[in-house]
Amino acid sequence: xxxxIFMALAVLVAVTGWRLRSRLRRETRSGVTDEIVxxxxxxxRVDAEDVEPVDLEAVRAEEDDFWAQTWDxxxxxx
Numbered sequence: 001x002x003x004x005i006f007m008a009l010a011v012l013v014a015v016t017g018w019r020l021r022s023r024l025r026r027e028t029r030s031g032v033t034d035e036i037v038x039x040x041x042x043x044x045r046v047d048a049e050d051v052e053p054v055d056l057e058a059v060r061a062e063e064d065d066f067w068a069q070t071w072d073x074x075x076x077x078x
Contacts, residue, residue, distance in 0.1 A: 039046055 036046055
């Protein structure tokens with residue numbers, strides 16, 4: 001009886017491992033080509049057309065607002 005349970009668990013682990021491996025292979029395929037690598041080596045960066053640059057002024061304003069908030073200590077009710 002325990003042999004069947006062990007065999008079923010072994011099959012379950014094998015199938016799960018195989019599915020995880022195939023999913024990781026699909027996710028790790030990237031669009032990095034030799035041309036992109038060569039551009040990184042020569043220019044030092046690659047520009048992405050679909051990515052908007054970060055608005056540093058907006059980030060600074062949000063950070064200033066965050067640090068300007070007062071942080072009241074919690075009241076302890078005994």
